[in-house]
Amino acid sequence: MISKSKKPTGSCNPDEHALSRRLFLRGLAAGSVALGGFGQLFSAANAQEAARRQKHVILVYMSGGPSQFETWDPKVAQRTSGPHMTIPTAVPGVQFDEYMPNFARLANRVSVIRTMNTPSNDHNVGSLHTQSGYFPSPAISAPPHWLSVCSRLLPRESTDGLPTYVMLGRPDVTPGPGYLGAEYQGLVFPGNGRPPADLPQATESDIQAQDRREGLRSRLGASFNEGRPAHLVDTHDVSFRRMSNLMRTQSAFDISREPRRDHDRYGPSPLAKDMLLARRLVEQGVSFVRVQHQNGLAWDKHRNAFRSQRYITAEFDQAVGALVDDLVDRGLWEHTLVVCMGEFGRTPMINGQGGGGRDHWPRNWSMSLGGCGIRGGVVVGATNQDGTEIQNRPVSIHDLFCTFYRALGINHRRQLHHRDRPIPLVENQQGQPIQELF
């Protein structure tokens, strides 16, 4: 949520204007349906049917920069090897870190890129770059998070009141909706499986009371809004309608309703709770979920790395593994793109005395993705024997973004408009989808 570039407040651009109108109307429609009757509003069967047709993304963001050596690109008996061992996977010849038995088991479904190559070794720059596809610069308007872009291009066709895009766990530095505007901001949840902050446990009479006073609020506000800029006043009003709708859907956020055995399969970590919540939300129709793996920069292990590396790798493996299993079992895998990545990787050499660790390394790092038509069991690219360099097939952030959009059925050469300027989805229309993954 940073950006140093300033844009004139509230300036009116025709594109956004039209959009907020449209959303405003949709908000109204949602409101009136909602008022029609609480009981029939939310039919679980219908929602699940709609969820099946729709595309979803679950992005697990591993802030701090996960070590490729201790995840998807381990090296055996090299000067760069750490203390962990490696294990074979379902794909012959491919080895993962020993604390990733689930990824090893699922290696036929999920694919791996071992040759991500990006320019920055700075957390903030890397985080903005790898989640917007644009290298951050004060000279350009803030580019949106790619899930904000998806929210704009693949809006949900549903009036159930659920948000399109949610962020589980408060992110550190992460792109917001940028020039797309607040409509496309993900709804932030506090993390650890908890529902949005301040959302009450509302009974039906609470909801009726809220509708009653919301009625008064919008009645009294109508005359003020006349002659005032719609892109400001409508946005404000829409946020209250969305809240009213959200109150009706809170069972969607309640993971205590999930069976005990599911909690056990996902594990005891806060990430596990959020992955379970992510599954629950996607099942009920939420399109895009960004999951923050632990607060702060948990994967940023410079010192005493190997005292704690195995725990973070293992909790990640267990929670994501259980999620993939469930998505497959429930028929959602074909429509849900699952992406696990951080802002860069870690240095081949283990630095520091005794309790050392690995520093930032953007030149060759690993990540994983699967579902939504991504071919399983593929390992894209290879690093050399000790992992200090890319041996073949470097993948740029642009290639990756082209791949994301292709998987979601979005033309990756498409342009959006901001202040009458065309802005391509992928920076300077660079990159190509990774053919091996389709």
Place this chain on the structure above:
Amino acid sequence: MHRFLLFAVLGIAVPTSVFGQAKSFGDPKISAALDAEILAVLKENKQKPVGPASDAEFHRRATLDLLGRIPTAEETQRYLADKNPDKQRQLIDRLLADWEMAAYWADVLHVGMNGRSVDPGLGYKEFREYLRQSLEANKPWDKLARELLLPVTNSPTQPAAFFLGSRLRRENKEDQLDGMTVAVASTFFGVRMECAKCHDHPHVDEWKQDHYYGLASFLSRTELQLVNAKPSLRERDTGDVTFQNRKRDSFTAKVMFLDDKVFPEPKPAAKKTANKKDLPDLAENSRRKLLADYALVADNRYFKRAIVNRVWKQLMGIGLVEPVDQIHDGNTPTHPKLFDLLADDFAKNGFDLKRLVGNIMLTDTYRRSSVWPEKERPEETHYAVFNLRPLTPEQLALSLATATGQVEILKAQKKKTDPKDLRTEMEKDYKLFIENYESENDQFAATTSQALFMTFNKTTQKYLQPVAGNLSARLVKTSDAEALARQAYLAILSRTPTSAESEAIVKYLQTSGAARDQLVRDVLWALLNSTEFRFNH
């Protein structure tokens, strides 16, 4: 005297108070000249401005802009009842002299210089108090800027060390120097040069690497010391800045200002101070002092325009140049003559910030209605209609507390202490509002999370509970529903309700099956969450 002449010419009765007890800050002649420039651009675009805002709207707008909060019900009633034709001007003068103005604008200046941070770090409270006192004394901007660059340890200006000192708390040397350079460039000179750090600026011909590192050279010898856990600045007498260009050729930076003026290295001091602890505030050959002496003066174009552009934006919603700190030849101001006129008047009149604010607020442009009756609203930069501005997180926090009577309760509880503690008292609430309302990129954002915060958060809901002395308690006791509607509108929306609005509330209070307490709270909630409350209009 010109003031008197102008009024005589226009045939306006001049109330004695203008020349009597109250000091007058703005100059109507300047304001009229600013209006003329705005009208000229409107004419070029074949546009006509709308008429003035209503009395109540102007009163709320001016109070929000100068005190950072909506007016109280009493203030509104007094203002609406005032029949003096010159009351707008008197209001501006009164607000500019108010202690609350200094407290609020201390925040405005702080945010402009340092950004919003929930945890701004060591020396922040003292810094804000230093800014507040400076504004209360209407310290000239050139003097204030000089103190920010050259604070004196163990003197009243030591807290100013926070400005550069907070940048010196960053982890590595390069970030420290970059932080100081960027802050000084943006705050005092209205330029942003980050791009010129690694290579000559790609879009702005004016900015070369020599400029970025030239400015950095004035600052690079600065050291941070903690004196009684308070930041204090020291200066070494040696050390140069070196940098590389894209071809990896290395250079030693010249001590050079933005206008290419190069300073030869002053004679080094006779003996070198070895121990960091014994460093003086300023080295004998101080480079920071060189910068202050050369650049913080009336005929420096960068210096006088930077703050004028920010203050204009603060009051009008958009800068004469945008982004507000990218003032350079390739980025033409929307109203070039107006910009020079205002900046020259500011510099000529002793960098008087209150005069600057007064000059802007006395224009017809500032006093326009925010309602555009036709379909296509004109560009914000034309000022044909007043620009709607969302309340800042700080304004929201204080306005909510003012409307609901929380401020009075706090004042009563703190009877024995200075009312200036109010801001400190509310620090926790401010932080909550900043967390929820700080928006990326200065863009207006209304999110579901904010609606939840204003509807169900414990802190915000506490204000709606009836507590002896607050609005909710008063309204619960008011049995006449029309009187209740009037009180609620005066307290929250700073105006009286129309008859239709009053009727809607009377009808709402008759809802069956709900407790009256709850219905009264609903009315408060509905008004506090209206678009009319959310924006400065």
